[in-house]
Amino acid sequence: MENYKKYCSAFTTTFSIAGAKMENLEYNKIEEWDSIGHMTLIAELEQIFSISIETDDVVDFSSFKKGKEIIKKYGINIQ
């Protein structure tokens, strides 16, 4: 649960969005989540979880949901 809160906080900090709206968030579907916003989000997640996300995964990180699967690859379980 702790990791989930941290994960959500990255989205809140980056896109100023909170609550249930986050679950359905997708890259390029909101104005704030453009390529610049995307890299800001990645940087935030890297800092929060002390991980370094590989470029292939940066490219694959296409939604809030997909992101959870990707972060799991780095040993962080988000539920």
Next chain:
Amino acid sequence: MLLKNKTAVITGCNKGIGKKILEVFSENKANIFACVRKIDKEFETFINEIVKKNNNEIIPIKLDLNNEDNVKETSNNIINSKKPIDILVNNAGTIHTALFQMTTVDKLKEMFHTNFFSQTIFTQNILKSMIKKRDSSIIYISSTAAIDGNEGRSAYSSTKSSLIAQAKVLSREVGRYNIRVNTIAPGLTNTDMMKNNTPQKFVDELKLRTSLKRIATPEEIANVALFLASDLSSYITGQTIRVDGGMHF
């Protein structure tokens, strides 16, 4: 002391232009991650000497551009040091001389792997630290061969011109973080790599077509890198600076 309190990452700095950049940056008080393919006694002795002279910190670190895992590991180690990175000099590279129709695709792939793809991965990783820090400088070492297209250098020129293009695009993308990205295109420079790969006849002919009638010293290239790394070039980005003694055709 143009680089006091700054931390630089320099690749390929155990010989030639890279070694001189290491020396000049050290003289100007930068702390440096000195990335080399092999850390040998000679290199360690050299580092110890200049650290003693300049009273700064130089950390030698293995970087093998032919090994993608090592490139990722090294860049992650640098980021994980938590030292904010102010300067990145992408200097490491290899050369190949052969006519276009004697350049195999395998050789081209090898050249691109070392000179372009590995450096791309390295830069992408180091950039994460630079974006957090902001106010940084990235310098690519390309070559006049990338612009002039010398005979026998199709593979080398192609990889070096890719760096010019990448640097320009990157300068557009990271300018918002006050990160400047520039390229230096040295002409013929007095290094072992140049001497081992360029017939003397060509060197002699080129000197005649150079306003200053001589080839560059590594220090002359390093001084331009110093300028681009320092705040003296604070409004210069997206540029390719030829350092060629006035080479003309």
